[in-house]
Amino acid sequence: MYASRKSRWSLTGLQVLLSAFFLISVVVPLIRMLANMTGADFAAIVTSNRFVKALVNSLNISLTATAISVTLAMALAWCVVRTGIKHKNLWILLFTLPMLIPSISHGMGLLVLFGSNGILTRLLNLQFHIYGFWGVVTGSVMYSFPVAFLMIADVLKYEDSAPYEAAQVLGISRIRQFAVLSFPYLRKPLICVVFSVFTLVVTDYGVPLMVGDTDTLTLPVMMYQDVIQGMDFGKGSVIGLVLLTPAVAAFLIDLLNQDSGNSAFVLHPFIIRENKLRDGFAYALCLAVSLFVLLPIGVFLLLTFVNKYPVDLSMTLRHIQRAMDMGAGKYLGNSLFIAVVVSLVGTVIGVTAAYFTARVQTGASRFLHLVAITSQAVPGLVLGLAYALTFRGSFLYNTLTILIMVNLVHFFASPYLMIYNCFHKLNENLEVVGATLGVSRVRVFFQVLLPQAKATIVEMLAYFFVNSMMTISAVSFLANSSTRPLSLLIPSLEDTMMRESMAFVSLMILGVNLMIRLISNWYKKRVSQ
Amino acid sequence: MEKRDLSQKNDKLVVENLSMVFSKNQILKNVSFTVKDGEIISILGASGCGKTTILRILIGLLQPTGGRIYKDGRDITQLPSSQRGMGIVFQNYALFENMTVLGNVEYALKCDKSKRATARETAMSLIRRVGLADYVDHMPRQLSGGQQQRVAIARTLAMQPDVILLDEPMSALDAETRLTLRGELQSIQKEFGTTMIYITHDQEEAFALSDRIIVMRDGEIQQMDTPQNIVQAPANEFVKRFVCDNLRIKIDSLSRFA
Numbered sequence: 001m002y003a004s005r006k007s008r009w010s011l012t013g014l015q016v017l018l019s020a021f022f023l024i025s026v027v028v029p030l031i032r033m034l035a036n037m038t039g040a041d042f043a044a045i046v047t048s049n050r051f052v053k054a055l056v057n058s059l060n061i062s063l064t065a066t067a068i069s070v071t072l073a074m075a076l077a078w079c080v081v082r083t084g085i086k087h088k089n090l091w092i093l094l095f096t097l098p099m100l101i102p103s104i105s106h107g108m109g110l111l112v113l114f115g116s117n118g119i120l121t122r123l124l125n126l127q128f129h130i131y132g133f134w135g136v137v138t139g140s141v142m143y144s145f146p147v148a149f150l151m152i153a154d155v156l157k158y159e160d161s162a163p164y165e166a167a168q169v170l171g172i173s174r175i176r177q178f179a180v181l182s183f184p185y186l187r188k189p190l191i192c193v194v195f196s197v198f199t200l201v202v203t204d205y206g207v208p209l210m211v212g213d214t215d216t217l218t219l220p221v222m223m224y225q226d227v228i229q230g231m232d233f234g235k236g237s238v239i240g241l242v243l244l245t246p247a248v249a250a251f252l253i254d255l256l257n258q259d260s261g262n263s264a265f266v267l268h269p270f271i272i273r274e275n276k277l278r279d280g281f282a283y284a285l286c287l288a289v290s291l292f293v294l295l296p297i298g299v300f301l302l303l304t305f306v307n308k309y310p311v312d313l314s315m316t317l318r319h320i321q322r323a324m325d326m327g328a329g330k331y332l333g334n335s336l337f338i339a340v341v342v343s344l345v346g347t348v349i350g351v352t353a354a355y356f357t358a359r360v361q362t363g364a365s366r367f368l369h370l371v372a373i374t375s376q377a378v379p380g381l382v383l384g385l386a387y388a389l390t391f392r393g394s395f396l397y398n399t400l401t402i403l404i405m406v407n408l409v410h411f412f413a414s415p416y417l418m419i420y421n422c423f424h425k426l427n428e429n430l431e432v433v434g435a436t437l438g439v440s441r442v443r444v445f446f447q448v449l450l451p452q453a454k455a456t457i458v459e460m461l462a463y464f465f466v467n468s469m470m471t472i473s474a475v476s477f478l479a480n481s482s483t484r485p486l487s488l489l490i491p492s493l494e495d496t497m498m499r500e501s502m503a504f505v506s507l508m509i510l511g512v513n514l515m516i517r518l519i520s521n522w523y524k525k526r527v528s529q
Numbered sequence: 530m531e532k533r534d535l536s537q538k539n540d541k542l543v544v545e546n547l548s549m550v551f552s553k554n555q556i557l558k559n560v561s562f563t564v565k566d567g568e569i570i571s572i573l574g575a576s577g578c579g580k581t582t583i584l585r586i587l588i589g590l591l592q593p594t595g596g597r598i599y600k601d602g603r604d605i606t607q608l609p610s611s612q613r614g615m616g617i618v619f620q621n622y623a624l625f626e627n628m629t630v631l632g633n634v635e636y637a638l639k640c641d642k643s644k645r646a647t648a649r650e651t652a653m654s655l656i657r658r659v660g661l662a663d664y665v666d667h668m669p670r671q672l673s674g675g676q677q678q679r680v681a682i683a684r685t686l687a688m689q690p691d692v693i694l695l696d697e698p699m700s701a702l703d704a705e706t707r708l709t710l711r712g713e714l715q716s717i718q719k720e721f722g723t724t725m726i727y728i729t730h731d732q733e734e735a736f737a738l739s740d741r742i743i744v745m746r747d748g749e750i751q752q753m754d755t756p757q758n759i760v761q762a763p764a765n766e767f768v769k770r771f772v773c774d775n776l777r778i779k780i781d782s783l784s785r786f787a
Contacts, residue, residue, distance in 0.1 A: 426626075427619075427621060427622075427623040427624075427626075428623075429617075429619045429621070429623035430623055430625070432588070432590060432610065432617065432619075432623075433617065433619070433623045433684075435589075435609070435610040435611045436588065436610050436611065436613075436615060436616050436617050436685070436688075436690070437616075437636075437637035437640075437684070437685075437687075437688050438611050438637060438640065438641060438688060439636065439637050439640050440640075443640060447625075447636075448625045448627065448628075451627040452626055452627050
């Protein structure tokens, strides 16, 4: 280390401070939640019929949805990365649209389309209905496949074509190429994708709350009902612990799976040859999926602006007015405020932490890196409950601050890893060169590192913002009628059967998030030029 | 920081009994050598011989397990990199990718209050001297490897260090660029009178460039002498094989066509 002793101590001090922050914001609430279980009869809860049924349902639904999601995502990633289709950025935007609205909206979209009184049910005179197992699976696929798609597309983009060319020269068949080259290459990242998607689905309560019936009660719904309706925090904590297991497993597998990352590696990009049949197939698939994604959004528009579908098709602003009367405007204000503060504060903390872990290698940096990504192992619902238990009765409870805190911690890991990778890729000797030139670390940070991380920082801001706008899981136990974010208006409107207003609220969230996404895409494109 | 009377006047750098142990592995064993003012010294050895460790200790990135370093008679072993008055040029250049050629070269000058006023002027004259006058407004990624190398050298020269360390600076370049740069490095050295320590695994380069060569193996100095003396009287079988035989093979393969 070239840094002087004094500055090395102050660097270590800051790292200890950051580590303490993460320990307090993640670990302490979890311990508080676990301690809360002492009052509950653990054995009685886990062996109860209701729990066992919910567990089996959760596993069935999540496994099925994960299998479909990952397969679909692989096909779409292949379309976007390895075929000659046009307008790839537009397709990517379309496929990731579902990431911009809460899972509960997906559930509602399905209800409006395929419910017993649904638009398509009536229009096509369908004999099946959406409630139950397949409805929950469909909704879960809808909001989880974009995550898998982005992850797999990223992996495919960085695959080397040289082994394939060598295999072709050696006359090895396409099928064998897939078995001996593609599969081993994809295996590790695919394990991570599978676990991430599974965790996402198994901990979600938005979709099953909307389209589930009594036979498809899942663990998160049970937890939601026990805590929100039954005020039984002990039972909630037990379920929280169970939900923590797959997430922790995913986290550990991801940790063990991490590639050392060879930046000096020379990549031979794939050359996409002309193939009309392949492209035709890709277009068909992309179009079908886009339709699947856009259909609910179209329906939201229809419901919002039409008087009463299908009885009265005249245009109206009545539903918007009603949503506004119920406080949609005020809650939008709450949401925007939370999202902006989480973005700014989260990004500053993320950049600072990543600077220490990626650019200053001291004893504490490995530890800091680990605690910075632990929040990934805690599902939002569990984190929310842990926060509710820890801060009940404190001055933070019932404030916007606690909502900001919980979102910041909940969504921290991904943007942190973005900037960590970015800093890691920059030349390792920049600070050394700076030091020999008499340029301080602080200057190198602000004038050399940050300007090169602009695109990543915008991506971080957008990630925090979009997710804070749409989340319902982490905030559901913590918000009250005055601090409530807009997304939580959806479940409460559901209780009063105001579908049209729910559709409008979903559109509001989509609108804001889409705008943020487009701005960040535009900025990234500008920077890369 | 005691002054040492022992040192001769023109000794720029004195390295005494340097040793380095990494988790029970002895990377350097009692390495001692002296570099005279204005000399070009090559540290030559295969990968893993400890040459990069010496460089990292000299610039202050690593603290040696034992031994001292004196510059101009002053003990600098404990000084931070920024106070050693040394410059470094890395194999991968480590240019500031977000700044132009001019930006890179004048950056350190602009950060220094006393040099700010003349920063532009000094930087421009250095850029001209390394032959990049037509590229002042280019970004590093628009330059060839050899041009980036020159920017890195000009950037280092801006702060007028009296010792420049070069870490395998030619290894990523093609043969022709290496030849041109080699000549330029020598003329820069003459013009600025800077002492240079050149780390390399390439025998030919070491011989073409240096006043003296340090041949290293397994953390120990095998021989330190002028290129001529090394060829005429290799200190041991290793030096003979690693340096002389390798050079002879290269020369022989060329003379077949002569």
